[in-house]
Amino acid sequence: MSLLRGLAIPAALILLWQGLAMWHDLQSDTLAAPREIILALGAALTGSTIWKDTADTFAAGGLGLALGFGLGAATGVLFGILPPLSRLMRVTVELLRPLPSISIVPIALLIFGFGYSLEIAIVAFATYFPVLVLTENAVRQIEPRLWEVARALDLSFAARVIKIVVPAVVPRLFVALRLAAGIALIVAITVEIAANPMGLGARLMQASASLRPADMFATLFWVAYLGWLLNWVMLRLQGLLFPATRGAPR
Amino acid sequence: MKASRQMFWFLASVGVFVVLLAGWQALADARLLPRAFFPGPDLTWRALQRGLASGDMLQDTFTTLRRLALGWALASVIGVGLGAIVGTSAWARAWVAPMFEALRPLPASAIAPVVMLLLGLTDAMILTLIAFGALWPMLLTTVHGFSSIHPRRLEVAQSLGLSRVELIWKIALPGALPDIMSGLRLGLTVALILVVVGEMITVQGGLGSSILLAARAFNAPGIFAGIAVLGVIGLVTNAFFAWVEKYALRWQRR
Numbered sequence: 205m206s207l208l209r210g211l212a213i214p215a216a217l218i219l220l221w222q223g224l225a226m227w228h229d230l231q232s233d234t235l236a237a238p239r240e241i242i243l244a245l246g247a248a249l250t251g252s253t254i255w256k257d258t259a260d261t262f263a264a265g266g267l268g269l270a271l272g273f274g275l276g277a278a279t280g281v282l283f284g285i286l287p288p289l290s291r292l293m294r295v296t297v298e299l300l301r302p303l304p305s306i307s308i309v310p311i312a313l314l315i316f317g318f319g320y321s322l323e324i325a326i327v328a329f330a331t332y333f334p335v336l337v338l339t340e341n342a343v344r345q346i347e348p349r350l351w352e353v354a355r356a357l358d359l360s361f362a363a364r365v366i367k368i369v370v371p372a373v374v375p376r377l378f379v380a381l382r383l384a385a386g387i388a389l390i391v392a393i394t395v396e397i398a399a400n401p402m403g404l405g406a407r408l409m410q411a412s413a414s415l416r417p418a419d420m421f422a423t424l425f426w427v428a429y430l431g432w433l434l435n436w437v438m439l440r441l442q443g444l445l446f447p448a449t450r451g452a453p454r
Numbered sequence: 455m456k457a458s459r460q461m462f463w464f465l466a467s468v469g470v471f472v473v474l475l476a477g478w479q480a481l482a483d484a485r486l487l488p489r490a491f492f493p494g495p496d497l498t499w500r501a502l503q504r505g506l507a508s509g510d511m512l513q514d515t516f517t518t519l520r521r522l523a524l525g526w527a528l529a530s531v532i533g534v535g536l537g538a539i540v541g542t543s544a545w546a547r548a549w550v551a552p553m554f555e556a557l558r559p560l561p562a563s564a565i566a567p568v569v570m571l572l573l574g575l576t577d578a579m580i581l582t583l584i585a586f587g588a589l590w591p592m593l594l595t596t597v598h599g600f601s602s603i604h605p606r607r608l609e610v611a612q613s614l615g616l617s618r619v620e621l622i623w624k625i626a627l628p629g630a631l632p633d634i635m636s637g638l639r640l641g642l643t644v645a646l647i648l649v650v651v652g653e654m655i656t657v658q659g660g661l662g663s664s665i666l667l668a669a670r671a672f673n674a675p676g677i678f679a680g681i682a683v684l685g686v687i688g689l690v691t692n693a694f695f696a697w698v699e700k701y702a703l704r705w706q707r708r
Contacts, residue, residue: 210552295467296474302688303681304647307662309654310669310677315491386559394563394647398654399666405564412567420567424560431559 236418245422254407254426261403264320265392268327273384275328276335277377281369283336284343285361297333305330305391309399319402323395330391331384338383342376343369375446382438389434393427404430493675501675502682510664515683517660518649521577522687525584526645530638532585533592537634540593541600542618542626551597558594562587562644563651570655580652580660587648588641595637599630632706635699642691650684 218238225237236244248254283290305326316322346369354368396405404427411420475495481487482494493501505511540546540554565586573579603626611621653662661680668676 209548210556213549214553214556291463292467292470295464295471299471299685299689302643302692303685304643304650304688306647306650306654307665307681307684310665311491311674311681313669314672314674314677390561390563393561394651397563397566398651408564408567409570412571415571417571420571424564424568427564428557428560431561432556435559 236421240418241421241425244418245425248419248422248426254404254423257402257404257407258426258430260320261389261392261396261405264323264403265327265388267320268324268392269331269384269388271324272328272331272388273335273381276332276384277339277380279332280336280339281343281365281373283340284346285365285369290340297336301333301337306394306398309395313399318400323392323400323403326395327388327391331387334387335380335384338380339373339377342373342380345376346372375448378442378446382435382442385434385438386431389431489674490672491674493678497675498678498682501673502679505676505679511679511683514659514661514664514680515687518653518662518684519687521580521584521652521660522642522645522649522691525581525649526588526642528581528585529588529641529645530592533589533637533641534596534634537593537596537637538600538622538626538630541597541630542622547597547601554590554593554597558590562590562648566651566655575656575658577658580649580656580658583652584645584648588645591640591644592634592637595633595640596630599633599637600626602633603629632703635695635702639692639695639699642695643688646684646688646691 222238225235225239283293308329309322309326312322312325316325350368350372354364359367392403393405393408396403397409400406404423408420408423408427411417411423478487478492479495482489482492482496487494502511540550563583566583569579569582569586573582600622607625607629608621611625616624649660650662653660654666657663657666661684665677665680665684668674668680
């Protein structure tokens with residue numbers, strides 16, 4: 205019932221849009237009627253190019269996420285276990301963190317040229333800092349008694365990380381991964397829109413530049429759907445793997 | 455004692471940053487870093503000085519700041535206003551809020567091609583892009599803030615016979631302020647990213663276009679100088695907002 209109510213207004217808006225478009229016999233380079241957009245989306249999804257673009261975006265975003273998350277989580281664990289190290293690096297981290305990730309596109313462009321590496325580097329940079337901060341906080345909040353256990357058992361540094369830290373922070377690490385995955389998709393598409401001629405972002409820009417509004421809106425809805433799907437899948441996975449985190453911030 | 459220790463660690467971490475900069479300089483001097491990409495802090499500093507002296511960089515910075523401020527202000531008026539209406543009305547929450555939630559995961563920059571098609575490569579396009587993108591975090595946090603008023607406060611409002619406007623102004627707004635503030639700050643982060651994206655696409659002046667043009671001219675020091683200024687903008691706006699938040703919410707500390 206609540207789903208139906210939520211759908212009512214968007215559906216009404218779409219019908220109104222279609223009605224207006226038919227009434228005025230819309231012939232436009234900038235707008236398209238819903239019917240045309242749906243037809244364009246259907247045509248795109250039965251073709252192969254949109255799947256290639258989707259795969260490109262997800263490959264670059266995914267690899268960047270893997271890199272940024274891996275490095276971020278490793279640094280976060282290190283900073284969490286060794287507070288002096290974290291304090292020493294504070295100014296450096298706080299100076300780099302507010303830098304908008306997209307602003308390093310030009311320098312990455314000089315280094316890597318167009319292509320996967322450019323996008324992977326930017327996504328990795330964009331996801332590194334949020335993951336670092338979330339992981340460090342997660343390590344900090346480990347139950348103090350676990351540290352006492354580690355001390356009592358005289359665990360080595362490596363054993364501490366593997367046996368105490370990792371099991372304790374895995375659920376919160378997954379939350380960090382979920383948030384970072386959302387950032388990765390957004391950044392990947394942004395890089396494609398701003399500079400990199402590949403993937404879904406470039407597809408959007410091409411449709412816009414060549415005055416094909418139906419194609420453009422179809423791709424836009426596809427991107428919105430993928431963003432929603434990614435979030436839904438990650439939330440589902442989180443609920444399945446770590447039922448205790450269900451109340452965690454979204 | 456505690457303050458002096460904090461001071462010690464702060465100075466130590468400034469020291470680490472300086473050492474890292476010196477290391478970068480040493481690597482650049484020893485030609486271990488490719489000069490075409492990593493020009494070293496000295497060249498970056500010189501590019502920054504030259505840019506500021508000639509006035510080009512200053513003008514780009516002002517252009518970017520003006521767009522950032524206008525776009526963000528536009529977004530906050532619409533976002534908080536709409537959020538207040540939706541958040542205080544049970545009807546709107548049931549019928550309209552799900553639409554907002556569904557649109558949330560859409561990357562804001564994906565709107566850029568649409569805005570470009572409608573408005574061309576203009577200043578208005580950049581402003582619209584920023585306003586539209588920065589709107590969502592503000593809208594969603596405001597709706598959340600307004601819809602989580604404690605039921606007892608609503609009862610108080612009812613028994614005092616407050617009108618809807620009075621309810622919003624006297625009860626809902628103060629309660630929702632922390633949420634709104636965090637939305638405004640999130641929106642600012644989004645706005646800073648979008649102003650750079652918009653300027654890169656349109657190349658209508660501003661720091662975003664200047665660093666892209668520097669990249670096309672293989673002028674790495676120019677890029678680093680631009681990135682440094684953007685970093686400072688991000689840092690200062692964030693710090694300013696943290697201060698405003700603390701000041702505006704000082705009554706709330708328990």
